[in-house]
Amino acid sequence: MQATQKKQVLLVGNPNVGKSTVFNALCNKKQKTGNYAGVTVASHSGFYNYENEEVEVVDLPGSYSIYPSSEDEAIFSKFLIDKQQDYAGVIYILEALSLKRGLLLFQQIQDLGVPMILVVNQIDQAERRGITIDIKKFSEALGIQIIQTNAKEQIGIEEIKKAVLNNNFVKANKQSFETPNEHKDFIQKIMSHKDIDNEYKAWMSLSLGTDLGRIESIIEQMNEPDSKSLVPKRLQVQETVRRYQKVDKILSNVISKKAQFKELLTEKLDKVLVHKFWGYVVFLAILLIIFQCVFFLAEYPMNWIDDFFAWLSAFAGEHLPEGPLNSLISNGIVPGLGGIIVFAPQIGILLYFLYLLEDSGYMARVVFLMDRLLRPFGLNGKSIVPLVSGTACAIPAVISTRNIENLKERLLTILVTPFMTCSARLPVYSIIIGLIISDKSFLGIKYKALVLMGMYLLGFIVALFSAAILNKFIKNKGKTYLVMDLPTYKKPLFGYDFKMVLGKVWDFITGAGKIIFIVSIIIWFLSYFGPKQKPDQLVATNVQLDHSYLAKMGKGIEPVIAPLGYDWKMGVGILTSFVAREVFVGTMSTLYSLDDDAPEGKVIDKMRNDVKPNGEKVFNFATGVSVLLFYAFAMQCVSTLAVVYRETKSWKWTGFQVVMMTGLAYFVSMLAYQILK
Amino acid sequence: MRYDNDHLKMPNKIIEMGLLPETVFRILYQAPFSGPMYVEFGEEKSRIALREEEGDFIIVEELN
Numbered sequence: 001m002q003a004t005q006k007k008q009v010l011l012v013g014n015p016n017v018g019k020s021t022v023f024n025a026l027c028n029k030k031q032k033t034g035n036y037a038g039v040t041v042a043s044h045s046g047f048y049n050y051e052n053e054e055v056e057v058v059d060l061p062g063s064y065s066i067y068p069s070s071e072d073e074a075i076f077s078k079f080l081i082d083k084q085q086d087y088a089g090v091i092y093i094l095e096a097l098s099l100k101r102g103l104l105l106f107q108q109i110q111d112l113g114v115p116m117i118l119v120v121n122q123i124d125q126a127e128r129r130g131i132t133i134d135i136k137k138f139s140e141a142l143g144i145q146i147i148q149t150n151a152k153e154q155i156g157i158e159e160i161k162k163a164v165l166n167n168n169f170v171k172a173n174k175q176s177f178e179t180p181n182e183h184k185d186f187i188q189k190i191m192s193h194k195d196i197d198n199e200y201k202a203w204m205s206l207s208l209g210t211d212l213g214r215i216e217s218i219i220e221q222m223n224e225p226d227s228k229s230l231v232p233k234r235l236q237v238q239e240t241v242r243r244y245q246k247v248d249k250i251l252s253n254v255i256s257k258k259a260q261f262k263e264l265l266t267e268k269l270d271k272v273l274v275h276k277f278w279g280y281v282v283f284l285a286i287l288l289i290i291f292q293c294v295f296f297l298a299e300y301p302m303n304w305i306d307d308f309f310a311w312l313s314a315f316a317g318e319h320l321p322e323g324p325l326n327s328l329i330s331n332g333i334v335p336g337l338g339g340i341i342v343f344a345p346q347i348g349i350l351l352y353f354l355y356l357l358e359d360s361g362y363m364a365r366v367v368f369l370m371d372r373l374l375r376p377f378g379l380n381g382k383s384i385v386p387l388v389s390g391t392a393c394a395i396p397a398v399i400s401t402r403n404i405e406n407l408k409e410r411l412l413t414i415l416v417t418p419f420m421t422c423s424a425r426l427p428v429y430s431i432i433i434g435l436i437i438s439d440k441s442f443l444g445i446k447y448k449a450l451v452l453m454g455m456y457l458l459g460f461i462v463a464l465f466s467a468a469i470l471n472k473f474i475k476n477k478g479k480t481y482l483v484m485d486l487p488t489y490k491k492p493l494f495g496y497d498f499k500m501v502l503g504k505v506w507d508f509i510t511g512a513g514k515i516i517f518i519v520s521i522i523i524w525f526l527s528y529f530g531p532k533q534k535p536d537q538l539v540a541t542n543v544q545l546d547h548s549y550l551a552k553m554g555k556g557i558e559p560v561i562a563p564l565g566y567d568w569k570m571g572v573g574i575l576t577s578f579v580a581r582e583v584f585v586g587t588m589s590t591l592y593s594l595d596d597d598a599p600e601g602k603v604i605d606k607m608r609n610d611v612k613p614n615g616e617k618v619f620n621f622a623t624g625v626s627v628l629l630f631y632a633f634a635m636q637c638v639s640t641l642a643v644v645y646r647e648t649k650s651w652k653w654t655g656f657q658v659v660m661m662t663g664l665a666y667f668v669s670m671l672a673y674q675i676l677k
Numbered sequence: 678m679r680y681d682n683d684h685l686k687m688p689n690k691i692i693e694m695g696l697l698p699e700t701v702f703r704i705l706y707q708a709p710f711s712g713p714m715y716v717e718f719g720e721e722k723s724r725i726a727l728r729e730e731e732g733d734f735i736i737v738e739e740l741n
Contacts, residue, residue, distance in 0.1 A: 065693040098721050101695045233689060240692045255720070266724075276709045368726045372712030381713065381726075405690075481731050482713055483690040486724040 008056045008086055009164055010079070012109065013093035014102050015062030016361075016487040018121040021151040022093055023059040024496070026160065050161040058087070061402075064101065066108040067208065067236050071410070071647075072402040080109065089115040089169030091160060096126035096133060097488065099255070103247045104240065106142075107176040111200035115169030119147045119160060125488070129264065131257055138254040144170045152493070177243055179203055183235075207235035266361075266488045273365050283366060290353045291456070295449055298345040305345075309338025328524045332593045336520050336586030339427055340512045343582075347423040348505045350392050355500060359492035364484060371482050377464045378471025380404050381482055383413040387463060390420030391456065394640045398647055406480040412467045414647055415657055418640055419463040419633065421456045423508070424581040428631045429455055431585055435608055436624030458632055466660070516586035519576050523590045526550035545591075564630065564666070565623040565673035567612055577636045584631075622676035626669040634665035687734040694725050701740060 011026075013019045027046030045058045060079055061072040068074035080090075090109060094102040099120075110116060126133060139146045147163060149156030163169075179187050179199060183206070190202045272278050317330035357363055363385055371381025382404045390397040397417045404410040421429075429452060437448050527550040530543035545551060554568030561571045569591050576587045592606040610618040635641065635658045645654040695718070696702065702718035713726045 064690065067689065067693075069688065069690050069693075098695075098723055100719065100721055101723065104693065104695075236689055237692055240689070241697060244692075244695065244697050251720075257720075270706070270715070274706050274708070274715055276706075279708075364726070368713055368715065369708055371726070371728065372708050372710050405688075479688065481688045481690070482726060482728045483688055483694060483731060484726045485694065486715065486726055 005053045006056070007053060007088045007164070008058065010087050010090045011057055011059045011093065012076075012080070012090050012105070013062060014064055014095070014098070014105065014485075016485060017062070017093050017095035017098070017102065018151050019062060019093050020059060021493075022091075022119065022121065022149065022157070022160070023057060025151045025154055025157045026057055048161070050165055053165055055161075055164055057091075063105060065105055065236075065240065066112075066204070070403050070405040075402075080114070081112070084112075084114065088164075088167065089117060091117045091119060091164070094118065094120045096120055096123045096131070097129070099133070100244070100247055100251055103142075103250070104243055107243055107247070108200075110172040111175050111177055111198075112204075113171060113198050113201075115171045116144065117147065117160070117163050117169055118142065118144045119149050119156070121149050121151055123148050124150055131255060134254050134256070138250075141250045141254065143172060143174075175200055176246060177203075177239060180238060180242075183230075203235075203239075206230060207232050207239060264488070269489055270365070270486075273362070274368055279365070279369050283369060286357070290350065291453065293349050293353070294346050295452065298349055301345040302342050305338065305342045309334060309341070313338070327593055328520070328590070330593075332524060332590035333517060333520045335589040335593065336516045337513055339431070339585040339589055340516060340582055341509055343423065343427050343430075344505050344509055346426060347392065347508055348501050350423065351504055352497060352501045354389055354392060355497040356492045356494070359490065359497060361487045361489045364486050367482075367484060368486065374464075377467040378409065378412050378474075379464075379467055380406060380409040380413070380480065382484070383409065386413050386417045387420055387460070390417045390422060390463075393422050393424070394418045394420065394637065395643050398640065398643045401647065406476075406478055408474055408476045408478075409480060411474065411648065411653065412470055414644055415470060415653065415660075416463040416467045418635060418637070418644075418657070418661065419459050419466065421459040421632070422581075422637075424512075424637065425455075425631050427582045427585045428577075429628060431588070431604065431607075432619070432624050432627050434604065435619045436621050455628060455632060462633065462664075466664075512580065512582050515580055515583055519579065519583050520586055520590045523550060523572070523576070523587060526553070527591070550591075563674070564669045565626045565677060567618050569610075570618070570623075570627065574630070574636075577631075579638055581631060581636050622673050625676055626673040629672050630665045630669040632665070633661055633668060635661035688731060691727070691731060691734070695719060695723055696725065696735075 011019055011023055023044075023046060027048050045056050047054060047056050049055070058079070060076045063073040063076040065073075066077055066080070068077045092102075092106050092109065094106065106116075106118070120133070120135070120138075123133065135146055135148065145163075145168060147156055147159045149160070151157065177200060183203070187199060187202045187206075190196065190205060191199065194202070194205070196202045196205070273282055313330050313334045316334055317326060320326040320329060357366075366384055366388075367381040369381075370384040374381060374383055383401070386397040386401050389400060394417055397420070398414050401410050401413045401417070404413060433448050433451050437451050440447055442450065527545055527548040528543070530540040530548040531552065533540045533543075533547070540547070550572060551568060554572045557571045557575070558568050561574070566574070569588070572591065573584045573587045577584045588607065592610070607619055608617075612618055641654055641658065644657060645651065648654060696716070700718050702716050704714050705717050705724075706715040707713070708715075711729055713728050714732060715724065716727055717724050
């Protein structure tokens with residue numbers, strides 16, 4: 001057997017040029033492609049084997065320039081420059097429809113002395129617009145071989161693999177950006193002083209500016225009186241304008257256009273989709289359709305899953321030996337898992353729609369439409385993407401804030417996104433709404449559905465208003481702006497997105513399943529054992545639920561939760577929810593199935609009939625509302641907190657978020673319970 | 678179009694997106710309440726969204 005060689009390559013290009021599609025075609029790995037700038041918010045890597053070489057492909061976030069203006073672009077530049085020793089070269093993707101913009105970054109990277117392979121993607125799209133690109137001339141002008149691809153159709157992928165195998169990465173033989181004459185001497189001095197052999201790198205040590213804290217130090221070290229007046233930003237603008245002038249010259253020889261110019265899909269669609277009035281109508285209609293599907297289309301598969309788990313629970317109950325273990329499995333773990341898996345269809349439908357919206361290019365239009373409306377709340381139009389995807393899960397939503405350039409707007413978006421009703425709240429809401437809201441309908445719409453929609457709306461409104469309040473207290477650093485590409489509409493990859501959704505839903509089920517399984521067992525143990533009742537015992541076993549360690553713990557926190565109207569069982573449910581919200585359902589199932597007094601019957605019926613010592617129902621209207629509000633506002637997700645810390649790099653803001661959200665939850669729930677009881 | 682000489686307050690991103698001096702552009706749409714503008718420019722018909730504040734940095738000459 002031949003030994004495999006390993007090689008790392010980077011995939012680089014502007015946002016929306018089909019980079020992620022090329023990545024998927026190369027690596028055949030599950031990874032989200034989108035038609036909204038910033039889908040590849042972190043660098044992902046994938047592997048493929050070709051001949052006897054194993055290649056790692058790192059898909060970097062898209063960028064327009066080597067000079068970063070947002071967090072995702074900073075990640076890109078840092079990786080590209082700092083890791084130059086590690087990778088074999090860069091595969092640079094140009095989109096045939098926007099060569100000009102793509103060449104700016106291409107030439108910057110070339111000038112850094114990085115070896116590259118150039119790929120022009122989606123030439124068919126350009127041809128449809130009547131644009132012909134003379135690839136031969138283009139290749140000569142740039143001094144690099146060009147691979148043509150249509151990544152969605154898998155065309156040209158083999159050629160890329162071959163080029164990587166043969167190490168066809170090319171370094172530029174001449175720098176395309178000439179250092180302006182007035183700075184030439186200074187650059188030469190920096191090169192000899194700092195031992196930099198690349199003129200562009202020396203230039204960048206000036207132009208990259210204060211972001212990396214370099215300019216002062218270099219200028220001070222050089223002790224050059226003239227250089228004190230250098231402004232990095234001005235140097236960047238100078239460079240960009242000069243580069244574009246050169247690029248224009250190259251392209252004018254390469255591109256030819258036919259006279260006829262058909263009105264394209266994008267132009268037609270945007271007449272309606274960004275219209276002052278109809279644009280908003282369409283956006284609202286799309287949201288309504290999504291939620292309609294989430295609640296009503298999902299009902300059928302949800303019933304099947306429900307029936308299956310009811311059957312499984314009964315089956316386990318009959319066939320397992322009698323005893324507490326039987327009760328744990330048939331009434332605790334199985335219904336607990338079923339209680340989560342039943343929401344898989346809803347989560348899947350929601351995610352599928354979000355993927356299609358991103359993929360098609362529509363999300364950028366939503367940003368355009370929402371920017372003005374979100375600004376009074378201290379947010380940016382780009383905040384709408386985290387807010388909408390927060391209805392699925394806050395974790396990817398918080399990560400997707402990286403393309404918001406202004407730090408304050410980004411921080412506000414991160415702080416309020418977890419208020420959006422994520423899919424983990426759905427199981428809790430459904431079970432509580434099922435307990436306290438009647439089955440009646442109003443104008444053909446069920447009250448239950450209305451209340452559920454109300455909860456979604458509540459999350460959104462609280463997110464906006466808390467942003468508005470925080471906006472008053474957080475200082476603004478830097479200028480706020482919106483300069484955003486509006487990509488052409490593309491047909492979404494329906495089948496591919498479906499595969500992605502299945503993967504995500506499976507992750508949700510296994511992730512939640514594991515936690516619920518473990519929590520169920522811990523709860524079972526804590527409820528099976530109790531403080532010793534006779535002096536010679538170490539611990540008491542098989543105790544009544546009320547005498548168990550669990551009850552002792554639950555009753556310990558009862559004074560804290562009593563003003564909210566909760567008994568100790570709900571207290572335990574809420575405590576375990578701080579691992580993840582959906583655990584509440586599993587905990588409740590386990591707890592109620594352990595109640596020896598009534599081993600038969602469905603968990604939900606037991607919850608409905610449970611009474612407090614004073615004869616009051618445990619789940620009455622007031623406590624139900626109180627629980628709903630608590631789950632709407634409280635910060636109860638460890639994974640989200642971890643991501644918030646990673647993104648803000650601040651314990652202060654992470655801690656603030658926990659206190660703000662949970663404090664609000666406690667206060668509002670108490671208020672609601674005290675008024676309604 | 679040209680740029681205002683107050684380069685430094687202007688986001689570099691405008692230039693990086695290819696909206697350069699001497700570029701011919703059209704404002705196709707604008708979101709309500711003086712929201713962002715939908716700008717189409719250049720040979721390649723690039724489309725970007727810009728707020729009015731960013732638009733203020735741009736000096737415009739009318740073409741027919």
